Amino acid sequence: xxxxxxxxxxxxxxxxxxxxxxxxxxxxxxxxxxxxxxxxxxxxxxxxxxxxxxxxxxxxxxxxxxxxxxxxxxxxxxxxxxxxxxxxxxxxxxxxxxxxxxxxxxxxxxxxxxxxxxxxxxxxxxxxxxxxxxxxxxxxxxxxxxxxxxxxxxxxxxxx
Amino acid sequence: xxxxxxxxxxxxxxxxxxxxxxxxxxxxxxxxxxxxxxxxxxxxxxxxxxxxxxxxxxxxxxxxxxxxxxxxxxxxxxxxxxxxxxxxxxxxxxxxxxxxxxxxxxxxxxxxxxxxxxxxxxxxxxxxxxxxxxxxxxxxxxxxxxxxxxxxxxxxxxxxxxxxxxxxxxxxxxxxxxxxxxxxxxxxxxxxxxxxxxxxxxxxxxxxxxxxxxxxxxxxxx
Numbered sequence: 001x002x003x004x005x006x007x008x009x010x011x012x013x014x015x016x017x018x019x020x021x022x023x024x025x026x027x028x029x030x031x032x033x034x035x036x037x038x039x040x041x042x043x044x045x046x047x048x049x050x051x052x053x054x055x056x057x058x059x060x061x062x063x064x065x066x067x068x069x070x071x072x073x074x075x076x077x078x079x080x081x082x083x084x085x086x087x088x089x090x091x092x093x094x095x096x097x098x099x100x101x102x103x104x105x106x107x108x109x110x111x112x113x114x115x116x117x118x119x120x121x122x123x124x125x126x127x128x129x130x131x132x133x134x135x136x137x138x139x140x141x142x143x144x145x146x147x148x149x150x151x152x153x154x155x156x157x158x159x160x
Numbered sequence: 161x162x163x164x165x166x167x168x169x170x171x172x173x174x175x176x177x178x179x180x181x182x183x184x185x186x187x188x189x190x191x192x193x194x195x196x197x198x199x200x201x202x203x204x205x206x207x208x209x210x211x212x213x214x215x216x217x218x219x220x221x222x223x224x225x226x227x228x229x230x231x232x233x234x235x236x237x238x239x240x241x242x243x244x245x246x247x248x249x250x251x252x253x254x255x256x257x258x259x260x261x262x263x264x265x266x267x268x269x270x271x272x273x274x275x276x277x278x279x280x281x282x283x284x285x286x287x288x289x290x291x292x293x294x295x296x297x298x299x300x301x302x303x304x305x306x307x308x309x310x311x312x313x314x315x316x317x318x319x320x321x322x323x324x325x326x327x328x329x330x331x332x333x334x335x336x337x338x339x340x341x342x343x344x345x346x347x348x349x350x351x352x353x354x355x356x357x358x359x360x361x362x363x364x365x366x367x368x369x370x371x372x373x374x375x376x377x378x379x380x381x382x
Contacts, residue, residue: 036211088204
C-alpha cells in the first residue's frame with residue numbers, strides 16, 4: 001500500500017510541476033536547479049528556495065514600507081530592491097514573480113506611485129501563490145522519501 | 161548548514177606561506193582542478209553559482225563583494241611582504257550589479273594588476289544592455305553572460321579556459337536562448353586584451369562572435 005503511495009506521490013508531483021510550468025509560474029531555470037541536486041547535495045533545491053523565501057519576504061517588507069510612507073520619494077531605493085528581487089526570482093525560475101518585478105520597476109522609473117502600489121499588490125499575490133505551491137511540492141517530496149523508505153523494509157532491518 | 165567552501169566575510173583567509181607556491185598567471189596546467197573565485201552580492205545567486213561550479217568539478221571560493229574579492233586576492237592595498245604568488249585562481253566570475261564596487265570596477269582593478277590581469281574574468285548580469293556589454297568586453301572581460309547562469313554556461317567556460325593553451329579554439333557563435341542572445345564574447349581573447357582601438361564593431365568582422373540574425377534588444381537604461 002505504501003509502495004503504491006510512492007508512485008502516486010511522484011505522479012502528483014509531476015502533475016503539479018507541469019501545471020506550474022504551464023502557468024508560467026516556474027520556468028526552465030527551476031529544472032536547472034533540480035539538476036544540481038544529487039546525493040552529495042540532496043536538499044539543494046529546498047535550501048536555495050528557502051533562502052529565496054527569506055530574502056523575498058525581507059524585500060517585500062521593504063517595498064511595502066517605502067510605498068506606504070506618506071513622504072515616500074525614494075524611487076531609486078525601490079529600484080534597488082526590485083533589481084534584487086528580480087535577480088533572485090530569475091535565479092530560481094520564479095518566472096511570474098520576476099515579470100511582475102519588471103512591470104513594477106517600470107512604474108517606479110516613471111515615479112508612478114499608484115502604479116507601484118498596484119504592482120506591489122500583484123507582486124505579493126504572485127509571491128504567495130508561488131510559495132504555497134512550492135511548499136506543496138516540498139511536502140510531497142518529503143512524503144515520497146518517507147514512503148520510499150517504508151517500501152524497502154529490508155534496508156531498515158539492516159539498521160538494527 | 162551550507163557547505164564549508166563558501167567564504168563569508170569572516171572566513172576569508174590568505175593562504176599561508178607553507179602552501180604550495182605557484183604563480184597564478186591564468187594559464188591552466190590541466191592536472192589540477194580549476195579554482196574559481198565567484199563574486200555576487202545575492203545570497204541565492206552565490207548558492208547557485210557555487211553549486212554549478214562544484215558539480216562541474218571546480219574548486220570554488222565565493223565572496224559577497226568586489227572589495228572582499230580584492231581582499232582575497234591581496235589587491236586591497238594592504239601592505240604584505242608575502243605578495244600573492246601562493247594564490248592559484250584560474251577564473252573569476254563576478255556579478256555586474258553590486259553595491260559599492262560593481263563587477264565592472266572589479267574587472268578594471270584586476271586588469272590593472274600585474275599579478276592577476278591574465279586571469280580570465282567573466283561578468284554575469286541579468287541586464288541585456290549593449291553599452292554595458294561593450295564596455296566590459298573592451299575592458300578585457302572574457303565573457304558577459306546573461307543570468308540566470310546554467311550548467312551549460314559553466315561547462316563552456318571551463319572548456320574555453322582549459323583549452324587555452326595558445327591554440328585558440330574556434331568559438332561557437334552565440335547561442336540563442338529563447339528570444340534573446342545571452343552570451344557575448346570577442347574571439348580571440350588576446351584581441352580583447354591587446355586591443356587599442358576605441359570602438360569594437362559588433363557588425364560583421366572576422367573576430368565577432370555575436371550572432372547577427374538576432375540582435376539583442378537595446379535598452380536605453382544605463
